[in-house]
Amino acid sequence: MTTTRSPSPLIIENVSKQFELPGRVIDALSEVSFEIRPGQVTGLIGADAAGKTTLMRLISGLLTLDKGRITVLGKDVAKAPLAIQSSIGYMPQQFGLYQDLTVMENLRLYADLQGLPEAQRPDRFQQLLDMSGLSSFGNRLAGKLSGGMKQKLGLACTLVKSPELLLLDEPTVGVDPVSRRELWQIVYQAVEENGMSVLLSTAYLDEAERCHDIKLLHEGRLLAQGAPEHFTQPLKNRTFLLSADKTTHKRQLKKQLAAQPFVQDALIMGESVRILTRDTVGTPAELLQKLPGIEPADRQSLQVEAVESRFEDAFVDLLSQQTEFAPVLEKETVQHFAQASAVSDDLPAIEVDKLVCRFGDFVAVDHLSFQVQRGEIFGLLGANGAGKTTTFRMLCGLLPATDGHLQVAGHNLRHARAQARAKLGYMSQKFSLYGVMSVAQNLDFYSKIYGLKGTKRRERVDWAIETFELQELLKQPSRDLPLGFKQRLAMACALMHEPDILFLDEPTSGVDPMGRRDFWNKINALAEKGVTIMVTTHFMEEAEYCDRMAIMSNGRIMALGTPADIKQEAGRSDMEEAFIHIIEADKSAEAGE
Incomplete structure (x- = not known):
């Protein structure tokens, strides 16, 4: 009933x-004006430090305004x-x-805080x-709940007394695709059943397309607003998918395409590369003619397909116009970084065989091998x-394995943990x-922890400051950094x-595109420098960047292979759909046991 x-x-x-x-003053928000429609989900979108969280806190009365007025449900927030x-x-x-409280005890506590009458509690x-x-x-x-379950419980606690206006500040950060889908179902069920209005910020731009309306913030200002299609319509004939033959690695193709002056953005997608052009190109054949930086023989092997534009394309396009953003070329990002040493041409960098980790009766990792x-x-x-x-913590020597064989950088972690850790980096x-x-201070501290001294230590600290663009933040406490800059520093x-x-354990969780x-x-x-990289992520498009991957469920590997292999095995063309299919199939199998 509405x-x-x-x-x-x-x-x-x-x-x-x-x-x-x-040493400085930050304009978190500047002359922002908009309103939201009732009974809709409005997306508050922007890069790190755009002002999204500040605005949420102002709306909820947790911060005071410097200037302007906010009216919530007919009331002036300042008053x-x-x-x-x-x-x-x-x-x-x-x-x-x-x-330390159970799920039900948390619900009861929030019912007390929100003043929900006792008689209404059992049904609610x-x-x-x-x-x-x-x-x-x-x-x-x-x-004891998983990350996704905690987020769902947090949302349930927020909804104990069905509010007229719901503010959600990046509720799906660090949540797997299955749980993200379930969180969105909860939100839309609340909107449809109760006529609730929702203002939601998110770092996942595919989620922005689920919103009725979008408010795009950039550096504290309202840059654009409208329905998702308002953003994507101007990008017609500017988005393409390019595939090369098997002799060209997808990372090499991406690097070549990103270097083209007419290419605004290039992303690996499966075995292909998806590009956004700076201007309207026209047909795929016309696009091929605009690739002078690629050898004619390579051009002939390319397959080009026009694809629909997405909100993420519009986001990149709009912010590029504001900041003259251009992805830093790979060769510039790791200059002065030494070529990684090979233990042996015959030995893998990481070898895991029948790895087990138990906490009491709970089996967290169950006979992994890869x-x-x-x-x-x-x-x-x-x-x-x-x-x-x-699994990561065991591979880094931070947690002992219960059973199984672990070899990293040529060292057995049961016998040479210190030697192995000297060759590892862990985020x-x-x-x-x-x-x-x-x-x-953090940079200086970690350079000493890793045993760097004298000129070498100064060179590496300078390298970190330049490579990760930390020059203007050196005096700032790291706890006050926007999330994206915290991740850069880490x-x-x-x-x-x-x-x-x-x-890298979810290195881009909550980081803007x-x-x-x-x-x-x-x-x-x-x-490309020979560094071996092992990464976890909940962004399925990022998973496409991997050469190979393993999909885990309940401590076991359910799928292992290249992204293309896993999608083919799952019978899906999209990695997120393949992931969800594999996880839900395991849940069904477990429920049937």
Whole structure:
């Protein structure tokens, strides 16, 4: 039953907000004005530091305005912040679940905080548990839930007392594709059944296409707004898919295409490369004629197909016009980075055989076996809780294996853990540097931890600052950095000692598309230097960059091979659909046992 809602649940008028940081003042928002329509999902989209989270906090009355006016459900936020907070739902990026309380205890706590009458609780709780798929987990501690389940519980807690306006700040960050799909089903069910209005920010631009309306922020200003098709229509005849024969590696083709002056953006997609041109090109045949930088013989082997434009294309196009963004060429990203040494031409860089990890009676990793070759990009994919991070920690020597054989960089981790770790770089899933220390202090600290001294240490620190563009942030505490810059700093520290093998545990989780492109340019370039890279990601398009991958579920490998092999085996043309098919097939098989 649809409830009558106010005509304009949210009106933003000339809103500005500044923050003072050491040595500088940041204009987080400047003269932002828009309103959202009732009963719709409105996407708040923008690159890191665009002002999305600041605006969410202003709307919810958690920050005070410098200038302008925000009206929520007919009330001025500046005059009635407590009234606003009691009538809206707000799920921040780090939602406050109580890890030592069960699922039901968390729901009861939030029902107390939101003032839900006792008589309404049993029916409402059951509805939320059914909606979130948590009905059989009511007595499980929140701290024991997977990442996706925690996000669904957080959303359920936010919806305990169905609000008229729901604010969701990147609710799907770090969540696997299956759980992302389920979270969106919860959101749309709430909109359709209760007429709720939703303002949602996201780093996944395919999710922006699910929104009724989009507000695009850039550097604190409203850059554009409209329905998703409003953004994509101007890009007709500018998006193409190019495939080469098997003699040309997809990373090489991408590198060649990205160097073309008329190419705005180039992304690996399967065994092909998807490009966005700077201007309208016309037909695929006309595009081929515009490739002077590619040898005629290579041109003849290319297959070109016109494809539909996406919101991500429009995002890149609009931001490129504002910032003159151009992906850094691979050869520039890793200059002064030593060629990785080969242990032996016959030995893999990573060898895993029947690897097991148990925590009490719980088997987190169940007899994994695979090999990774030198200079290979190997993806380890899976749903939240599949065992990926546990596997990473064992491979890095941070967690002992219960059973099985582990060999990394020619060293057996049971007998030569210290020698192996000296050749490894590890970037953890969560930001693990020292938040109270400045960017410069973190770089200096990690250069010493890795045993660098004198001129070599100064050279590597300078390399990290230049390569990851940290010059203007050196005095800033790392905890205050936008997420994308935190990830840059973490990767810079992981590469400080020029490791032969690099472990990246969800390195681009929550990072905007521009930042993700820059990360993958660097990853591709490192692989060309012979660095072996093992990566986990929930972005299925990023998985296409991998030479090979393994998809895990419940601690076991369910699929192993190239992206093309895995899609073919799953009978799907899209990697996300293939991933979901494999995971859901395992769930069905487990339920049938």
